[in-house]
Amino acid sequence: xxxxxxxxxxxxxxxxxxxxxxxxxxxxxxxxxxxxxxxxxxxxxxxxxxxxxxxxxxxxxxxxxxxxxxxxxxxxxxxxxxxxxxxxxxxxxxxxxxxxxxxxxxxxxxx
Amino acid sequence: xxxxxxxxxxxxxxxxxxxxxxxxxxxxxxxxxxxxxxxxxxxxxxxxxxxxxxxxxxxxxxxxxxxxxxxxxxxxxxxxxxxxxxxxxxxxxxxxxxxxxxxxxxxxxxxxxx
Numbered sequence: 519x520x521x522x523x524x525x526x527x528x529x530x531x532x533x534x535x536x537x538x539x540x541x542x543x544x545x546x547x548x549x550x551x552x553x554x555x556x557x558x559x560x561x562x563x564x565x566x567x568x569x570x571x572x573x574x575x576x577x578x579x580x581x582x583x584x585x586x587x588x589x590x591x592x593x594x595x596x597x598x599x600x601x602x603x604x605x606x607x608x609x610x611x612x613x614x615x616x617x618x619x620x621x622x623x624x625x626x627x628x629x
Numbered sequence: 630x631x632x633x634x635x636x637x638x639x640x641x642x643x644x645x646x647x648x649x650x651x652x653x654x655x656x657x658x659x660x661x662x663x664x665x666x667x668x669x670x671x672x673x674x675x676x677x678x679x680x681x682x683x684x685x686x687x688x689x690x691x692x693x694x695x696x697x698x699x700x701x702x703x704x705x706x707x708x709x710x711x712x713x714x715x716x717x718x719x720x721x722x723x724x725x726x727x728x729x730x731x732x733x734x735x736x737x738x739x740x741x742x743x
């Protein structure tokens with residue numbers, strides 16, 4: 519699976535959009551981009567995933583560049599409860615495939 | 630979304646004893662479950678892949694005789710930490726794979742070995 523690079527930490531004002539970048543320059547054509555987050559002392563929570571088209575769900579939007587070498591997770595209106603570590607993971611789409619976690623981005627949403 | 634539970638949520642044991650952690654998928658069947666370990670201020674580290682009805686596959690550096698994994702049914706996998714020592718104190722997390730390929734994680738088990 520391709521390696522990802524994320525900033526160690528970011529701050530965001532409550533109510534503002536949080537834009538979390540991820541670089542995955544060695545991504546293969548059959549690898550998807552997944553985002554999970556982990557709130558302190560809890561299990562990770564699935565957020566969103568995509569292959570090459572932009573994706574949106576009730577939690578977030580995922581913007582993938584045309585060359586697929588980077589992506590951005592967007593939380594449109596961050597709240598204090600969005601404070602967590604966000605993990606960007608790329609992997610081949612196969613049923614039940616394992617996830618390899620990097621260090622992630624620690625997002626702090628401030629009042 | 631799918632729900633994965635873990636039991637117990639927190640356990641404290643004496644050095645040398647064995648501890649069993651259960652992971653259950655509550656509303657879906659999971660042919661594959663995964664076990665992770667997380668030390669303070671660190672990311673999740675995959676320990677092993679648990680497949681229903683077959684032997685678990687361990688990641689490099691993980692002692693299979695120390696961390697016994699059993700996946701007895703499509704909804705239950707167990708991790709037994711045998712002869713636990715203080716260095717085994719950690720946050721253990723399981724996840725289960727669903728047919729849509731999303732993995733759902735349990736809430737984690739905090740193990741403290743005295």
